[in-house]
Amino acid sequence: MSVTLKNKVALVVGGSSGIGRAAALALAAAGAKVVVAARREAECRAVASEATDLGGEATSARVDVTSADDVQALVAATVERWGRLDCAVNSAGISEDFVPITDADDAVFDRMMGVNCKGTFLCMKHEIRQMLRQGGGGSVVNLSSVLGHTGTPTGSIYVATKHAIEGLTKSAALCYATQGIRVNAVAPTVVTGTPMVDHVMANHPGLMDPYIAAIPVGRPARVDEVARVIAWLCSDDASFVNGHSLPVDGGQLAR
Template identity: 50%
Template sequence: MSKQGFAGKSVLVTGAAGGIGRAAALAFAAAGARVAVVDVDAKGGEDTVAMIAQPGGEAFFVKTDVSQSAQVEAMVAAVVERWGRLDCAFNNAGIEIEHLPLADSDEATFDRVIGVNVKGVWLCMKHEIRQMLKQGGGTIVNTASVAGLVGAPLMPLYAASKHAVVGLTKTAAAEYGKAGIRVNSVCPGIIRTPMLERALEREPRREKSILKAHPIGRLGEAEEIANAAVWLCSDAASFVTGHQLAVDGGLTAI
């Protein structure tokens, strides 16, 4: 994506202190966007801002817990105060904190996973869409997962949360398409991120089976998901809305 593609546009990326979010923030900046870097991790978020600024990009950090309505509302307001509008939002913040069958799941874990992965995306869309309606349009991409397209044994709550993200995405696309707001989701396969590395540290034997699940023969990289999010937000995807883009190395093909 050339710098002309997002020149003058303001973009918000949640979960941008590392992993897919950081890769996306850097990719949007490389395409010419001004980027609001959002996360609960202030150190990681400021590091992402510094990485954008180093080659001359424009960014600032907004510390936000996406499960808290007042903080999300303030996040959108901060972007609008700084740049006058919000052109694109990549709602990427999410957690995965379980490795148990459904019957062994506990209520606290359910509340935490749904609170961040579902309520967080809903709150972000709610406030982003309100601003986009005021300004006459915009684009939103939500991070779902292949676990939002198929079942995910030992991750039932995560799978439920990502199926919910798909439902929110499709519904918002149907509701706001005529208002000039496109809403899509990206559905990563298994991506090499700090979250995955922590899981493999706990169970190193899982890597072989994970690799086998991807016909392409390798894990995905954060930059590959970032590129998909940038494309979905770009004018090149102007007729794409309500779509779940699987970037999964063929995992859902078999």
């Protein structure tokens, strides 16, 4: 069965690169009208153009997810352009924390909590408000991680942000279930082709080796493998999936 999102309007926040970019392309390929948003406006335009070249419909926008005004304006612009909002993917995130907690920097904590946690919160708040106003339900997919399910000796701030996203996802799913709004998360393992993984591999040689070795299938995930799961969660094929964090991890969390 092929996932279809025909006549759906989707907003992908953090869509300029990595998993967000792949999700925007997957949603467009499934028939959705897509708004690609992130801080890097030129990259968003390129992704929207790529989606259009694939036969989809897409526009781009700039957003700072730590700004409530920016996020509210983004949702309003999406509705102004396409008339409604059916699906939202919140994939904006940063990772600057690969040290023990005793060496962690206070400013890094504030920055990562601002983007990963507050950013997801603000996006959910205004996306769900719009879905409630228009009626008809909707689907929100947040980007968590296998590290939202477990811990790691280093990277405690990143782990904390992903655990927070898990909590936000579950609470919102319970709050709006009767209004037909489903809120889920994906929890990928190491994913190649993402800025965060590329940064770690370039700046912390060998740090990812034990994480890759822990993946039973023997390799990292690809961005398109995560994107297809996101598209499915956005679709009516996942109509009874709510409040779930779906590992895309090659069996890692089954150990």
